[in-house]
Amino acid sequence: MTSTFTEPVRTASRLGERGGSGRLGGGSSGGSGGGMGGGRPARRVDPADRAQLAESPVPWPRVAALFAPHRWSIAAVMALIVASSVVALATPFLLRTVIDDALPRRDTRLLLLTVGGMLAVTVVTSVLGVLQTWRSTLVGQAVMHRLRTDVFAHLQRQSLDFFTRTRGGEVQSRLTNDVAGMQSVVTSTATSIASNLTTAVGTAVAMVALSWRLSLLSLLVLPPAIWLSRRVALLRRDITAKQQRLLADMLTQVDEGLSVSGVQLSKSLGAGERMSARFATTSRELVDLEVASQLAGRWRMATMSVVFAAIPALIYLAAGFPATSGGMTIGTLVAFTALQTGIFRPVMGLLDVGVSVVSSMALFSRIFGYLDLEASVREPEHPVALDRSAVRGEVRIEDVSFRYPGAERDALTGVTLTVPAGGSLALVGETGSGKTTLASLVSRLADPSTGRVLLDGTDLRDLALADLSSVVGAVSQDTYLLHASVRENLLHARPEASDDELWSVLEAAQVARLVRGLPDGLDTVVGARGMRFSGGEKQRLAIARTLLRDPRVLVLDEATSALDNDTEREVQAALDAAARGRTTVTIAHRLSTVRHADTIAVLDHGRVVEQGSHEELLARGGRYAALLDAAELPGAPVPA
The missing domain is CATH 3.40.50.300 (P-loop containing nucleotide triphosphate hydrolases)
Known part of the structure; x- marks a missing residue:
């Protein structure tokens, strides 16, 4: 009956880049949220996502075309989710039978059957969950692979002026973070809708079947409880955004301060202490934000504890009055309470569907933006054969x-x-x-x-x-x-070249003697951007590579x-x-x-x-x- 809601991890850098959560495969009917809302920060549509879609809208048919080759796999995933959710609904009815019939009557046979049924439900839903995760992961990875390779190949065809006016970090972000974030959001959005909708509807039907009176009471209790949950969750949203911005700054400082070129620059300018002080300041701010985040999280969990304690208490109270109990048995009460508690997660997930859709479409917009770039240097439609x-x-x-x-x-x-x-x-x-x-x-x-x-x-x-x-x-x-x-650098020009050919071009470039004197010869690693060699040595290696x-x-x-x-x-x-x-x-x-x-x-x-x-x-x-x-x-x- 539970479900997992996955959303893209966002960095707060002004590049507007997206990061994938790293989990591939999306939502699962067998996942867990861990309490109302699953401990997630409340979600609102990112203004940057709205702006991206306003500037570059994405037609749904284009997105659907990416998944069209996998339509049967997607249908199988949806069927598995629905089947898992429906099978899981048998558990509260089996629980009612155990409490109301098997235990009071000391009916060992019935007890074994019902307990076995509960175990069978767990086994079946677990197996279905594994199958669903497997199939959804295959679909998500296939789409991600196609987009990633298409973007890389398309950018390879762009002329140099594109790369001179585009920041390298932005290109890398779209190729890795955006594509990974898209896969996570899209697969989880699709599976989340199916899982949450099926679970919510099925749970509501089961609740009515157990007690329509207590179901009416739940209709009154659920809206304010959900509102309170989302309201309290917003406490962590701004803190999390600040943490992500600072983490992005810290990663930038690490890259600038601990790369070969960065260390060389800081040493030559005597800026080491200044960079260390800057890093320490960022680290202290992260400490403060983490403390505030943990406190906000504790307040949220405290609120959730009160809500989860209050709702069953109200149900027990209602069950104690003849007007609302309707002759309810203890087994029915226990089963209903379990269902009522479990309906929060799918309802909260459905409330987040709109945000997930906007997020995923914004990522598609950014990726398609690169795929739609026209290369100024194009392959001819009918190339002239060249001997x-x-x-x-x-x-x-x-x-x-x-x-x-x-x-x-x-x-x-x-x-x-x-x-x-x-x-x-x-x-x-x-x-x-x-x-x-x-x-x-x-x-x-x-x-x-x-x-x-x-x-x-x-x-x-x-x-x-x-x-x-x-x-x-x-x-x-x-x-x-x-x-x-050195070997790999040379073979980059002609992968099939033999060692004799490599030594021949090294001789022509007047650098063979240098390479022979290296510790590992051709297998010596040149270092980042060839930092192991002097300017003239790098230039002669480049000449050799071209001559190959x-x-x-x-x-x-x-x-x-x-x-x-x-x-x-x-x-x-x-x-x-x-x-x-x-x-x-x-x-x-x-x-x-x-x-x-x-x-x-x-x-x-x-x-x-x-x-x-x-x-x-x-x-x-x-x-x-x-x-x-x-x-x-x-x-x-x-x-x-």
């Missing part, structure tokens, strides 16, 4: 312009450039001139607003993204290594800008070796690294203002010569 062995590597940029979303002016305007197969193009210019933007178009990290970028005469937008990434590789100044072994794909076109985005002179020479030597026989597009930070490029293009405010070889541009005495002069490079033949 990787036949790719020559000619890159042609035709009248390309590009504007970032929300920007007031173009980042690139009318750019036209050609890099012959096996040739090299260097992009130079001041910060903000559009160099990185142009290079990102060659890698198809973004698509031109107008114009097109061609590879061997084929528009990049007509090539499958997987095919394109196999022939165009990129190395940037912001090297990212996975928190895994053996791309025909190589994009080098200021790959040596953050390095000292000695390290730069080492990495530049690795880059020069990597570039042999490939078409290369290089963004230059130090102009000395691009003197030998076939073509140097000078960008200024998104336009190509000069292009030619190093000698040709120097001879013109234009923008390139001015940049060299400003860089004060030793030995640079700057014209008078």
Whole structure:
């Protein structure tokens, strides 16, 4: 007769993120609430949920479509819940038989039958509860798996501008907390409605069957008792919200203060004591709130104890008067009291259904919001077949312009450039001139607003993204290594590569000697973001990883800008070796690294203002010569 009500755990961070309770499978007809309301804080619709649904409403058919493949499993769960609730209602009638018939008459056979029946009811409801939990968990996990993988795959297709304008924590929250919270809320909402409605109706019918007079009395007692229960429960609601906000703050402080980068920052700034004091303050506030929460909880439990003591007392009192007892037996009185006490939980659960529905729909709204994002870089509907062995590597940029979303002016305007197969193009210019933007178009990290970028005469937008990434590789100044072994970092580029191939690219990147000297060689863990290695070592590992794909076109985005002179020479030597026989597009930070490029293009405010070889541009005495002069490079033949 009991049921479990599950609701999403909410964090109080201003991101509006949701957390799953961690329990998978939702409500169960065999669960327990533990007193009136189950000890839960009173539930009200979160204003953030209402705002989310007002901004992004969710059509019910779209939600139903997620569960449509599991319709028969859901029907089975509902049938199990109804069956369990109905079977459980036999217990009070068996109890009445024991008290009124079997015991007074000393009828051993009847006593054994009724007690056996009570035990059988318990066994049957327990088995049905296990089956119901199993089936509902399978449904919930299947839906959660589909949403989680769909969101992850869809976000993988988003362009870089989405991730630059979206906080990483928000993406992670929607992918984990929101999806888990949705599964918990939705499965529990569906099973809670079925369980609570069946139990409430069945219990009410059983109460009337036992005594319609006492049932009328319960109708008068139940509403004020439920109101008092919810009223007292609100004492803990605000305290719980404050606790969740502080816990979110504490987790943030732990992440900021105890991560590798956080510890490095605090040590370099001497901020360790200040961060410890801040953490201690948050911890003290949590202590105060926990004390207040426990006191509020004790007051609530005290109120519940009074209510639970008062209601049976009133029933016993009514049973003592001839006008209201109707010749009631003791067995009937005991059975009725048990039913009347047990009706609180399903009634309270039904009162919370509206809140659960709004909560679950708000979570769906947030998840669907990500699924509905249109990727600015899309897979072609009919991709052009690409024979990787036949790719020559000619890159042609035709009248390309590009504007970032929300920007007031173009980042690139009318750019036209050609890099012959096996040739090299260097992009130079001041910060903000559009160099990185142009290079990102060659890698198809973004698509031109107008114009097109061609590879061997084929528009990049007509090539499958997987095919394109196999022939165009990129190395940037912001090297990212996975928190895994050297081997795993390399295999991330080509999982099927052999150890001989790994050592070959490490040799080409001039980092094989370093890896051989590591304690575990290829199996040495690089640490968070490669913290085990220096900047130059990480850069050469990144070069090796890119070379493992053996791309025909190589994009080098200021790959040596953050390095000292000695390290730069080492990495530049690795880059020069990597570039042999490939078409290369290089963004230059130090102009000395691009003197030998076939073509140097000078960008200024998104336009190509000069292009030619190093000698040709120097001879013109234009923008390139001015940049060299400003860089004060030793030995640079700057014209008078």
